[in-house]
Amino acid sequence: MEQNQSFEYTYSAQQQREVEAIRKKYLPKEEDKMEQLRRLHYSATQKAQAASIAMGVVGILILGTGMSLCMTDLGAALGPLAMVIGILVGVLGLVMVALAYPIYNRVLRKERQRIAPEILRLSDELLQ
Numbered sequence: 001m002e003q004n005q006s007f008e009y010t011y012s013a014q015q016q017r018e019v020e021a022i023r024k025k026y027l028p029k030e031e032d033k034m035e036q037l038r039r040l041h042y043s044a045t046q047k048a049q050a051a052s053i054a055m056g057v058v059g060i061l062i063l064g065t066g067m068s069l070c071m072t073d074l075g076a077a078l079g080p081l082a083m084v085i086g087i088l089v090g091v092l093g094l095v096m097v098a099l100a101y102p103i104y105n106r107v108l109r110k111e112r113q114r115i116a117p118e119i120l121r122l123s124d125e126l127l128q
Helices: 013-026 033-071 073-078 081-098 100-127
Strands: none
Touching: 033 073, 033 081, 033 100, 073 081, 081 100
């Protein structure tokens, strides 16, 4: 005599939501069009920010070197020429810091031009 023994158990609604949430974490990630649009927009500003921050940091370091030549014992050890060199180096650092914002705008404009066709295509698809 063969008995069909099967056991069936159903989870509660809360447990089902938890199971689904865990399952979603292990499924392959599918990027929808809105996420692609956000990612593309963010990538343009991210590159511009990185370029301007790098320029600003290098400019500040050069400005600090010029100030160091003018105000510390290192400058005094080098003599009166150190003051002139320090001022010139400091001005170079100030120019680099001042150029950080125009570099941001230029890189942002170039990146937006580069990704504009893809952004427009995705936005047209989302608006329909």
